[in-house]
Amino acid sequence: MSQVRVRFAPSPTGFFHIGSARTALFNWLYARHTGGTFILRIEDTDKERNSEEFLRVIYDSLAWLGMGWDEGPRVGGNGGGDHGPYRQSERAHIYREYLEKLKAAGRTYEKDGATWFKLLGERHEVYDEHRKKTVTKVKTAPMVIEDAIRGRVERVEDEDFVIVRSDGNPVFHFVNVVDDIAMRITHVIRGEDHLSNTSKHVALFEAFGVKPPIFAHIPLILKQNGPGKMSKRDQGALIEEYQRRGYSPEAVVNFIALLGWNPGDDREKMPIAEIVRLFDLPAVNQSNARFDDKKMAHMNFLYLQELPAEDYLARARAQLAAAGSAAPAAGGAAEVEAYVREVLELARPKIKGLDELPAYTAYFWGEDYPTDEKAKAKVLGKGEPKARLAELVEALRAPAADFGSDAALEAVIKALAEARGLGFGDYQGVARMAVTGLSAGPSLTSILRLLGRERVVARLERFAAAL
């Protein structure tokens, strides 16, 4: 059995869709699973777009998701190979060469300035109701598609089709097949939306006298709400969105791997090496999967919680910086570093995703933080907040209050409460609101300890004075 060679062939549109990401992933997984070659081929025949900038989106997204390519454009250590160039815009001479082969075999003809591919069989004219025009049908034998996921699929291709436009540019079906032949692709793994087109491709392979590759048409990802497949306008459709929101790429990969594939048992969260080990084409589902952002978020949560401390710190800081947070940048004094680290670790188990971090930690980075007015009104509406605040100020100002440990602070507040026949909860709410502007967050005593006596007392007094 020859080496597996698969390709991912995106066209640079300026977006990297989650569906594209999964197609890339399944190709990549199959290559890694079989020890084959993963090829990146850029389908940039549409010259009207600004390719350079749009190409970056593809390269960056693949890199972020951790999918390196063995052959393809040379970018950041990836690419190279003996079957280039890997951009269709640079392969015109190859298409010309293959077109000559077809011409020589008598399988083309010119019409309306374009070059058409000639199917084999009897011809007759028929009026197409749907397209409202007369078309020439060809009585052909069914094309057989050997699909690793769907089995044997037969489809009759009964109309000649254009392979080179009147402006001289070859069309997708033609270049796709030519490149797959020239690059010696063994398995074509792509979205099911191409299944109906595959009969055209098989006809071309046969015309070239080449045995078609094994096809594997993977199910599509449907939009979360409403009908149809996911499109770039749908929530959660773009990879850059996950990047921007601080999602773990490992979580995104794990999640999309599970959209249409599973290891055959109950496992969901799996290291990529394990997915590579278990992935195989016949195990891919045949029916479309609906996208679910809640489950995606949950997968991200799982990965976030187990991220090594250093990685978490770096990613959290990047997220804060991107959000314009006042959090100190890395490389400061050891004391500051320790503070940032502790604040971020305090927040970690409480958040679902890194995008919550800026709002969740705002009050740790300075005196300019927002107040949840609605929650504030609620807190002030019950009990005697003013009295409680005054008592807190007095107790926390006293040297006896040890800001060095959560337990000591808890003891101070509990003693205060006990002396008045109250509970910890009678102080917790107001204190939290006064010190953070929020009604929810990490443990109050941890917040107090980290902020320190001076800031805590100042905030309590300022808050009380405004009542």
Place this chain on the structure above:
RNA sequence: GCCCCUAUCGUCUAUCGGUUAGGACGGAAGAUUCUCAUUCUUCAAAGCGGGGUUCGAUUCCCCGUGGGGGCGCCA
């Protein structure tokens, strides 16, 4: 309209003819907790309809129906 693919809880899915149809997300209830979140326990929730084949069908076949895709000088 024609062609192709497809069909298990709301969603993602397990089951490769015989199961109390399992898991996960989401939902509900309870426990834990200084708030929130986590965590833990429990609960509700599915084989599209009709025919076959078979001792026996969620599972195999056919027909409907639903869903998806394709039918460009787009990719």
